[in-house]
Amino acid sequence: MTQKHVKVKNHINGEWLDESNGHYVPLCNPSTGAVIGEVPISSADTARQAVAAAAVAFPAWSATPLPKRMNYLFALHQAMKDNLEDLAQSIAVDQAKHISEARGEVGRVIEIVQMACSIPALIQGETLQGIASNINGRVIKAPLGVFCGVAPFNFPALVFGWFIPFAIGTGNTFVYKPSTESPLFMQKMMAILVDIGLPKGVVNVIHGEKETVEGWYDDPNVAGVCLVGSSPTARAIAEGCGRHGKKTMLLGGAKNFLLAMEDAPMDLLIENVIASGYGSAGQRCLAVSNIAVVPEIHDEFVERLIDAARAVKVGDAMNPDVFMGPVISAKARDRISNYIEIGVDEGANLVLDGRNPAMPKANADGFFVAPTVFTGVTPDMRIAKEEIFGPVLSVLKVGCINTGLATLNAHELGNGACIFTQNAYYIEKFIAEANVGMVGVNVGICAPHPYLPFGGIKGSLVGNNKVQGKDGVDFFTQNKVATIRTVDPAGQVPTAGVANGAVRSCVAS
Incomplete structure (x- = not known):
């Protein structure tokens, strides 16, 4: 059309x-x-x-x-x-x-x-x-x-x-x-x-x-x-x-973290990571970008994430059969592709490369970047520190909830962060100690309901x-x-020009 x-x-x-x-x-x-x-x-x-x-x-x-x-x-x-x-x-x-x-x-x-x-x-x-x-x-x-x-x-x-x-x-x-x-x-x-x-x-x-x-x-x-x-x-x-x-x-800006603990409900975790990281082509202020995973589930998570990301159908935003549309512009596509190259140069493992995806003829000139996954990412890498604003996920291995919290709290931005766990202690600790403006528990996008305030902290x-x-x-x-002083007209001596009759009539009545 x-x-x-x-x-x-x-x-x-x-x-x-x-x-x-x-x-x-x-x-x-x-x-x-x-x-x-x-x-x-x-x-x-x-x-x-x-x-x-x-x-x-x-x-x-x-x-x-x-x-x-x-x-x-x-x-x-x-x-x-x-x-x-x-x-x-x-x-x-x-x-x-x-x-x-x-x-x-x-x-x-x-x-x-x-x-x-x-x-x-x-x-x-x-x-x-x-x-x-x-x-x-x-x-x-x-x-x-x-x-x-x-x-x-x-x-x-x-x-x-x-x-x-x-x-x-x-x-x-x-x-x-x-x-x-x-x-x-x-x-x-x-x-x-x-x-x-x-x-x-x-x-x-x-x-x-x-x-x-x-x-x-x-x-x-x-x-x-x-x-x-x-x-x-x-x-x-x-x-x-x-x-x-x-x-x-x-x-x-934002650089949102998701912390996956050893008891994370894996099916729910993968579903939410895909929706959060690749929905809207990763162009959300609350899109997950850095995924911190404890060693107990790291390898299983990475394997399942790659399979799920490969299955994401990319295409025309008007096509109801696709999951993810393009990024906003050729400039944005090129910037995201440059960040992918930066990640490779920094030594991260590019396990899924979304650059230059094959598209139908009608969309050949569109601005597409497919789902991308890095593993072996460390907090000092630019792809972990800077806002990419595209469908690029970085997986970081963290030892426990304390190192996970320390990693996300060290970041200069503090928009949102989520934790996936069934442990009440982890949940309460994360809510109390995650230094961000919006916290999510077992949700991939921690967007507050309209009745509640929306916004981050720090940078x-x-x-x-x-x-x-x-x-x-x-x-x-x-x-x-x-500041209002009330005066009883009955207790005041009327001044010249005041409708004395009206005042006296009111008092008399």
């Missing part, structure tokens, strides 16, 4: 707009390598225009009664359910996430929006009675203004869900920059927001690179910036925003603000404190 050529547009203040500077880059289908559209690289002026529109919309939107704001989220929730397949197809085309996983991503965002519909319960303030005679204190959770967000290519729907429903539900307005490599989901999502009647300027979408958003740092209309991306990018945004006192929510999180759940509500609000 031929993909219609798409000209991606910005959406500012209720209007779909071409980029005024005329600068566009090609949009490719990673499954075929074909150019399927063009994406604007917006100027800093365009970014400022979007922020200005959001700033104009903020006063009226923040003053909109909370139940009415929730009605928009309810409508969004229903519209996403009604359009799930169309939204998933857009992800499978430009991001090349396998169609089944694309459906799962959209389904998770629907759950996140559902959770955001509970904002009225989470935004309630606090009252302290009797601070002094007739004096009470009150804490109000108030919106701040305009927030801006930058999304990566790998989860175009999920990151929308982490940012926008919480931001607008709490009364803020938003400017969102999707990845230029996967913009189609947000084109459809913005159309849905228009269809449900969201007031113009509340959500605005622009496209571009880092230069597009650098003007946000000193824009007085911007209250804060959100990012899911690499750790270096997160640090750069933190520095830029920090100079101007802006809030930031910045999720960075995987710049600052301390995480996404979704109550953390998302807290980030997009500020605590406004009121």
Whole structure:
């Protein structure tokens, strides 16, 4: 089926707009390598225009009664359910996430929006009675203004869900920059927001690179910036925003560990390693990358892992019969292939090489890397230390739970880690001592439910603000404190100009 050529547009203040500077880059289908559209690289002026529109919309939107704001989220929730397949197809085309996983991503965002519909319960303030005679204190959770967000290519729907429903539900307005490599989901999502009647300027979408958003740092209309991306990018945004006192929510890179103990349920372990390491072609922030295995099961695990990885069917993301689609771009494919060469040069054992897999003619120009496995990996190797972001697994042999924990805790990143065991002592020790933000037990992907916060620690999180759940509500609000003295009109001498009759009438009654 031929993909219609798409000209991606910005959406500012209720209007779909071409980029005024005329600068566009090609949009490719990673499954075929074909150019399927063009994406604007917006100027800093365009970014400022979007922020200005959001700033104009903020006063009226923040003053909109909370139940009415929730009605928009309810409508969004229903519209996403009604359009799930169309939204998933857009992800499978430009991001090349396998169609089944694309459906799962959209389904998770629907759950996140559902959770955001509970904002009225989470935004309630606090009252302290009797601070002094007739004096009470009150804490109000108030919106701040305009927030801006930058999304990566790998989860175009999920990151929308982490940012926008919480931001607008709490009364803020938003400017969102999707990845230029996967913009189609947000084109459809913005159309849905228009269809449900969201007031113009509340959500605005622009496209571009880092230069597009650098003007946000000193824009007085911007209250804060959100990012899911690499750790270096997160640090750069933190520095830029920090100079101007802006809030930031910045999720960075990952190098996730899985520790397999001697009593690990082997069938479940292999199934989860394959799903975690090769699902989405390894392009997940919670994909397992380093697998630490104790000697008792090391050889059996490696043998079964290689057999299972060889059986993974790689192909077009739109083909329901395959398990794993391509990586996002030719550049990503080449970078991953280079890391495989680095692993060989470092002395690791390349027991399964996924470079240059044979593909059908229709996908011969796609950006494919098949499942890859290294054994004999040591913690000092680059393939064990650096984020490859592709379908490459490194197996490390560790002596026991203590050496396994020491290995993962020594890594500078701390996004997620999982343990496979049936031993309660191991489980509790791992939960207590694994120095990561998200822990999994007998699961390959330790993604928290939307009710709970999502985010790492150490180099995987710049600052301390995480996404979704109550953390998302807290980030997009500020605590406004009121000190209130109440005065009994009956005990006061009325001053000139006061409607004395009304006061006396009230007292007399």
